[in-house]
Amino acid sequence: PRNAIHLYEGDLPDNLELGSTIAIDTETMGLNPHRDRLCLVQISSGDGQAHLVQFVPEHLGGRGYGHCPNLKALLQDSSVTKLMHFARFDVAVLQHYLGITLNSIICTKIAARLVYTFTDKHGLAYLSRELLGIDMSKQQQSSDWGSPTLTEDQLQYAASDVLHLHALWNKLEAMLIREGRRDLAQSCYDFLPARAKLDLLGYDVSDIFAHR
Amino acid sequence: PRNAIHLYEGDLPDNLELGSTIAIDTETMGLNPHRDRLCLVQISSGDGQAHLVQFVPEHLGGRGYGHCPNLKALLQDSSVTKLMHFARFDVAVLQHYLGITLNSIICTKIAARLVYTFTDKHGLAYLSRELLGIDMSKQQQSSDWGSPTLTEDQLQYAASDVLHLHALWNKLEAMLIREGRRDLAQSCYDFLPARAKLDLLGYDVSDIFAHR
């Protein structure tokens, strides 16, 4: 099959070569990182292969978050660009559960907000349809990602979130250059690690930059 | 008098030595940089002297914004730290009216938000009272700063906004270090030039980092 899905538990395998730009997404039990645990990390180098790392808690017989040196090394390697959609959330989750700080991030949501100004739709499904002609089913988005046995539909969904991100990025990057907003986008990406830290501290509700 | 106020029109004088950290504030006709013009820029090196640059439009016989090489050079000098309270606004105004990008910014409002978490009061008057025991009158804050002849009260008010900022900064910086949030604060300051650009583009209303 052109698109292959590889599922691992607790860490990436040794010696996986993923290149200089990796697409990343996460699935969690919900939208509050303090409450809702990280269940899955999806990674693709953009070659049609999706690498899925599932985290199973120790009390369910899994390895938990404590033994993922390969994944941590990859995520902390600042020579590797991490491509995400709405990175703000995934970065906070990864920081909270793996205890790492990510750098060299780029985000298709921020890029879309800076160039797709003629619409207020900047969701991944919308952008994939508009820019790539790809229809993504978002049906599994709010399914039970904490299940130790993920369904075939869940795996397909999780993979689809990273498989086309490089192609989407290429389109958005070209538009950023066209509109003269690439530097501004870069300044926003550069702030994402701090934005995620602030979110974990509660500054998602009271904006640190607000007057009141 | 211990505190001296120097008023200039259109630019700073030549050869003014202001050191490596300058306090800056601005007064405008209102809170919308696209609508409300920049009237006054206040600067202090923290030595009790306030340097006030008033901008009088050309149709009123003034020099307008076109001839302020000394002020622009100072503001664009990245070896000079620019200390402001709620820098987000002043940076946007200066960027818009003087056509310059400011760097090396620090902001007492952001610092206060990161350490004065036990209150939601982070106004300059409140912080000056709490941390320095200084009572600032905020009476002139919403006066007519576009008047070609500023009153003595206006000049005193404008000066007071920069005269104590270094002292306030020292207190807040010590608290940032105490609470282990100095790096996080720095990441926020670093984002301020982009935050100001985004504000001028209209991303003050629809947050660039928001999910929707």
Ligand SMILES: Nc1ncnc2c1ncn2[C@@H]1O[C@H](COP(=O)(O)O)[C@@H](OP(=O)(O)O)[C@H]1O
């Ligand atoms: N308040 C919120 N509402 C919806 N999705 C949110 C969210 N905060 C973070 N997200 C994340 O943003 C992603 C959806 O982004 P978009 O709506 O732009 O396509 C979701 O990821 P998944 O698609 O991996 O579940 C979800 O986890």
Ligand SMILES: Nc1ncnc2c1ncn2[C@@H]1O[C@H](COP(=O)(O)O)[C@@H](OP(=O)(O)O)[C@H]1O
């Ligand atoms: N929405 C807003 N409401 C009030 N002040 C605002 C504002 N946006 C920007 N400001 C600026 O923030 C400063 C007040 O900050 P604070 O309330 O923290 O003391 C004011 O400067 P001035 O004091 O120079 O007039 C004002 O110009």
